[in-house]
Amino acid sequence: MAPDTLTVGLIGAGRIGQVHAENLSRRIPLANLIAVADVSEDAAKRCAQQYRIPKVTIDYHAILEDSEVQAVLICSATNTHAQIIEEAAAASKHIFCEKPIALSLATIDRALDAVARAGVKLSIGFNRRFDANFQRVHRAIEQGEIGQPEILHIISRDPSPPPIAYIKVSGGIFADMMIHDFDMARFLIGSEVEEVYVAGGVMVDPAIGEAGDLDTAVVVLRFANGVIGTIENSRRAVYGYDQRVEVLGSGGAIRIDNNYPNTAIISDAQNVRRDLPLHFFMERYTEAFAAEMLAFVDAVLHDRPAPVTGHDGRAPVAIALAARRSFDERRPVRVSEVDSA
Amino acid sequence: MAPDTLTVGLIGAGRIGQVHAENLSRRIPLANLIAVADVSEDAAKRCAQQYRIPKVTIDYHAILEDSEVQAVLICSATNTHAQIIEEAAAASKHIFCEKPIALSLATIDRALDAVARAGVKLSIGFNRRFDANFQRVHRAIEQGEIGQPEILHIISRDPSPPPIAYIKVSGGIFADMMIHDFDMARFLIGSEVEEVYVAGGVMVDPAIGEAGDLDTAVVVLRFANGVIGTIENSRRAVYGYDQRVEVLGSGGAIRIDNNYPNTAIISDAQNVRRDLPLHFFMERYTEAFAAEMLAFVDAVLHDRPAPVTGHDGRAPVAIALAARRSFDERRPVRVSEVDSA
């Protein structure tokens, strides 16, 4: 193995695991995906065959014990993330972990401690940070193109809700869906969220409410640096995936629109129209997933800071916990109320 | 005087009074502007001369006592609106009154009672309702083009703050500026606002804070019909007047953009760009002001309901009061807390 490539093991061969497998094997020559684990033997084997991964297992410990593996991707069920992080850190593997790390701050802290003790790199899968549109907003703010940021608006709508079975184990809309937006808010504004207020409800499907969750929410964020933000989430936009951001600053404003499959405009006797935007995250964030993985591989190979740190993985979970409390108690909640850290 | 024209007296010849004078005299042949009053004799005379108004006075009572006058436009200082409404109603004049009617609900109620007793028509100057963009959103919702509304977003930014002297007598950002947006929210959603939550601050000019006001605010609205809304106001957008709305519904979404002085797109070695949007409300709402006045004249002449009722003038004031309390107490406030009616 040349010293300038990274050998990787994949833990979890579900939808997102396959995305990373494809990117690693096809688009990142510096990475070498050599092992895959999945509790479903079928899933593991199909993935191995499709991406020519030599080692296959149903037990991820085999990957952790494999001295040839330098880094692991944790793409298993959410409730296993923290445990595997701890074990991987103990095995001195660098770690890429899908979001969220866990739904409990104490669990997350234990995992982050293990990472710190082991001195390995940990990067969290907030893929949207690597999208060209969000990157452009980030750059505009960093470079002062809009002056001092004052107000942030995030709109984030899914085309349709996931199955109720998924809703029940998802951790709820704040930890499962809006967590991406909490991360984006921190990423763009570069300041911590101190307080949240939630107005939300069940507008899409009563079964979501019966499962104890909500499907529509508007959140107000107050940042430490004074910026005020809003996030809107809906589990259903019939026209497809809707991911937009807008920032007003003292010197101007920036906003991004969705991505579309083509630029064609058709005018006929009825209206002037275009096709629907890219339908869901697999289409919209194809390039972002590849860039995210490349950034992780690059960080490990060149000993650079993880592109999305453990702290970046923890902070949105705290905000999500505060948001849920705000929804339950119908009042603004300070993040410090749920996070004594 | 032909029975199919309306004779009008103008009370207050300031900026907005002149807008109405111009529309009445140039664009509404069915109206006949025959009198103007202003506490400044100069202002009254200049207006009379410019629009060929035969009767001029510094005392609006002369207009109320003029039997030739069928309707009055109240464009004087806000703190005189309610008093003049009462007197005009007593004089059996139909009334068009600029917003807000007053800053106190009791004062408004007394004025509305007088109007009800007199059986005259009262219409309130929420001009944005007559803008082609907002009208289109209203129509889309009414006609079910986006299904059942679920979420509303309003962005409303001024190019730059008014003088501090104005701020001090304005009634504050909620009653002076956001009141338009509270009205728009009710107009579009067709339901009453039950609760508001405000996050705001002083980001533009510390002097505004010293005057006891804020210059930047984000408000969350809960409507009786379950819709959730946000309104964002900033006293400063360096690129000009920014007035946008977006509504998500069960069957789709609609959003409007600003209006621009032209459609030209210039591409050069730096970027692809267009000119700034229409700078402020006089440019943006030129047509809306004319349509508003035409609707009032038409309602009186044909005995149709006032286009914007007294209740429409009162409700946003109650929301504004609740919003101020929410800001002061940093908690969601039900409108019923400030309005026992």
Place this chain on the structure above:
Amino acid sequence: MAPDTLTVGLIGAGRIGQVHAENLSRRIPLANLIAVADVSEDAAKRCAQQYRIPKVTIDYHAILEDSEVQAVLICSATNTHAQIIEEAAAASKHIFCEKPIALSLATIDRALDAVARAGVKLSIGFNRRFDANFQRVHRAIEQGEIGQPEILHIISRDPSPPPIAYIKVSGGIFADMMIHDFDMARFLIGSEVEEVYVAGGVMVDPAIGEAGDLDTAVVVLRFANGVIGTIENSRRAVYGYDQRVEVLGSGGAIRIDNNYPNTAIISDAQNVRRDLPLHFFMERYTEAFAAEMLAFVDAVLHDRPAPVTGHDGRAPVAIALAARRSFDERRPVRVSEVDSA
């Protein structure tokens, strides 16, 4: 009559005459429309009543002989324009004349000679020059925003063809419709057209072909300064009036889009769409017609050059003649072939 207002007589009270009557009486306080003539007594009377014009006649000579009239608007049938120009010039009236002056260069020359001898002002009704979009393109070129112009593209499509009866007396697509575009080409590029090549046909309605005309044409222009241009005309765009221009220069490019009744974008399960553009020239050029008339009134009152000169009225007719010959002979034709001047 105050020396700072212009007394105007209107000759021809058809559609375009009424547009000018409305603008003069409602939007241009410096003008005083005191007389109207139309061969149809009914039309003349209706126009007089609507715009409160005191003098009405079926014989335009009454207007030419009226010493109170300082300027006339010639909005009668095309084949009367030149004759009336000559007579109006002889009567020392300033003249605004609708396009085209005439369909024969000799006839035009005689009219322009009369104007020159009389020393009156003559302005031609190329209203599009006063549209905000085209003005913006003109300004971009003048101010060097796109460097040296190299290529021009004009698209100009009507929503649907006029009646065949009109087609037969219109002078054909080049003199009736594309003449606006020939003028726009000269206005924007600031150079004379030396050669034209036409490819065209009958695609919309065979009856147009039977009337000896075509309904669809693409024209290539070569300007004296080296710029190359194209003009496309179609008598039918089912989505409405389509009026666009694009210029490529050494330092960039500028293009304009159509105007729309509102900015609303609706997204639903089918597509992302907006309403059709403003349907035809009365809606699209409302403001341009007013600005055009204001510019004429202003030029006369302040003795400034006519905004669109007699030469500007003549040149596009020469180009139209060359275009027709190019179509007939299927070859590029130099304008000098049809115009020995």
Place this chain on the structure above:
Amino acid sequence: MAPDTLTVGLIGAGRIGQVHAENLSRRIPLANLIAVADVSEDAAKRCAQQYRIPKVTIDYHAILEDSEVQAVLICSATNTHAQIIEEAAAASKHIFCEKPIALSLATIDRALDAVARAGVKLSIGFNRRFDANFQRVHRAIEQGEIGQPEILHIISRDPSPPPIAYIKVSGGIFADMMIHDFDMARFLIGSEVEEVYVAGGVMVDPAIGEAGDLDTAVVVLRFANGVIGTIENSRRAVYGYDQRVEVLGSGGAIRIDNNYPNTAIISDAQNVRRDLPLHFFMERYTEAFAAEMLAFVDAVLHDRPAPVTGHDGRAPVAIALAARRSFDERRPVRVSEVDSA
């Protein structure tokens, strides 16, 4: 070798050869790139190393003689294309060849004859046909979304001219650059071009004129089915690669815009702007190149018609020859004048 993969040899490892090598090795699992030839040994070796191609040669005959190779990609200099096609056909290799096949129709015909005799597949590298925007226009026309096509406009501008040394051997703007647009015109309209008229000149760089070429051209096309088209080419658009198309039909119109690196809109005190479009063909057509290669591999593996036929490769060359003659003789030229076939 599994029967369901295609073994490929690459002839020519320059810029476009490398694009295909990357797509074959990374994005098309059904292809197996096993050999590369380039007259420059360095270039061949670098390419082989980068894409792990086992066989390397400076003599393409080695690839033609390699029985393991099923298909070849001809990406060598234009003047070698036809000769290699003949040899590859004789060796029973399927062929993908970059445009143009040759600059002489007789040479092309000899190559196409060889292909026909050998019964191999030949596909030509008109990559834009596989771009999502152009595909959408094609689909709109095919599915009748705009009715019967009537007028076509193509704008195609390069960011800056190639080196003069390249211009001298390029075959000229029509055969080198506009050939893509001739192909696009045929692809979209689905009819043959019968006549062309060219207006062009040297506006960008006098050295291009001294080399016997032009750098700016507007072409009018007449199609056999009556459609009229224009193509505009400029060797320089300072804002980047500009590739747009518009089609007017009896039932509507469709137009496409450029692709941009992001959707961000920045508003500040100067203007409302976005970043420049994707700069050149490598960025703009990344996906199109991959789709093109996939279509070729798929056609060979499943014995389907070549996606871009030999005839499709020949027809634009004939149009280019007619265009050059039109420019030289300043008259419309029928394609049959240069092509007796």
